[in-house]
Amino acid sequence: NAGVTQTPKFRVLKTGQSMTLLCAQDMNHEYMYWYRQDPGMGLRLIHYSVGEGTTAKGEVPDGYNVSRLKKQNFLLGLESAAPSQTSVYFCASAGAGAFSGANVLTFGAGSRLTVL
Amino acid sequence: DQQVKQNSPSLSVQEGRISILNCDYTNSMFDYFLWYKKYPAEGPTFLISISSIKDKNEDGRFTVFLNKSAKHLSLHIVPSQPGDSAVYFCALFFSGGYNKLIFGAGTRLAVHP
Numbered sequence: 001n002a003g004v005t006q007t008p009k010f011r012v013l014k015t016g017q018s019m020t021l022l023c024a025q026d027m028n029h030e031y032m033y034w035y036r037q038d039p040g041m042g043l044r045l046i047h048y049s050v051g052e053g054t055t056a057k058g059e060v061p062d063g064y065n066v067s068r069l070k071k072q073n074f075l076l077g078l079e080s081a082a083p084s085q086t087s088v089y090f091c092a093s094a095g096a097g098a099f100s101g102a103n104v105l106t107f108g109a110g111s112r113l114t115v116l
Numbered sequence: 117d118q119q120v121k122q123n124s125p126s127l128s129v130q131e132g133r134i135s136i137l138n139c140d141y142t143n144s145m146f147d148y149f150l151w152y153k154k155y156p157a158e159g160p161t162f163l164i165s166i167s168s169i170k171d172k173n174e175d176g177r178f179t180v181f182l183n184k185s186a187k188h189l190s191l192h193i194v195p196s197q198p199g200d201s202a203v204y205f206c207a208l209f210f211s212g213g214y215n216k217l218i219f220g221a222g223t224r225l226a227v228h229p
Contacts, residue, residue, distance in 0.1 A: 004159070004194070010182055031215055033216065035219075040125070040221055041221060042120070042122075042205060042219040042220050042221040042222055043160070043205065043217075043219040044219075045216060045218075048124075048214065048216060050214050054165045056214075058216070090159055091158070092159075094215045095215075096214075096215070099147060099148045099165075099167075099209060099211055099215075103185055104150065104165070105162070105215070106162075107159030107160050107161070108159050109157065109158055109159050110158070110159055
């Protein structure tokens with residue numbers, strides 16, 4: 001049982017380049033999320049999805065796009081990377097419904113992105 | 117404006133002693149309060165939670181206390197072990213918000229022999 005898998009784990013981009021981070025979960029979770037972690041800032045929500053074909057903005061959505069074409073996958077895209085997007089990106093998934101151990105967010109191992 | 121604050125970026129504790137990590141929040145709308153633990157090069161993992169209607173929850177060496185009037189949350193680890201060395205995030209959970217979590221900035225705990 002892999003849980004939440006993120007690819008790639010590391011990437012270096014030049015300013016203006018584009019890329020896509022892939023998140024895959026095998027827990028049949030309804031909800032998926034993309035967070036970024038920066039020093040002194042904790043984890044901040046970029047975008048999230050409450051089901052296949054749906055997406056919504058989080059706290060820091062600017063400069064990112066997302067897609068959820070399949071229930072198990074959630075893609076995060078950077079169309080024109082900027083140095084301010086240098087960060088560690090975490091994908092998470094959770095079951096729907098009232099709080100329980102089954103719907104606490106499960107995180108992937110992270111993707112470290114550097115934009116030069 | 118941060119809804120969750122962890123004012124201590126780091127904490128150093130001797131093995132066997134108690135570790136106390138603190139968290140303050142500003143909004144009373146949240147249903148649950150959680151602690152996540154994060155090791156380097158790994159994603160955060162869920163540690164313990166507490167409902168907003170309780171003031172204490174215990175799981176082995178870990179106890180979380182909630183003081184709603186002070187809007188304060190704390191995590192106690194007794195006894196602390198070197199394997200507890202990690203970054204600890206408190207997080208607020210609101211069921212009406214598609215189970216999103218709002219995180220604090222984290223506290224790095226170092227447990228030394």
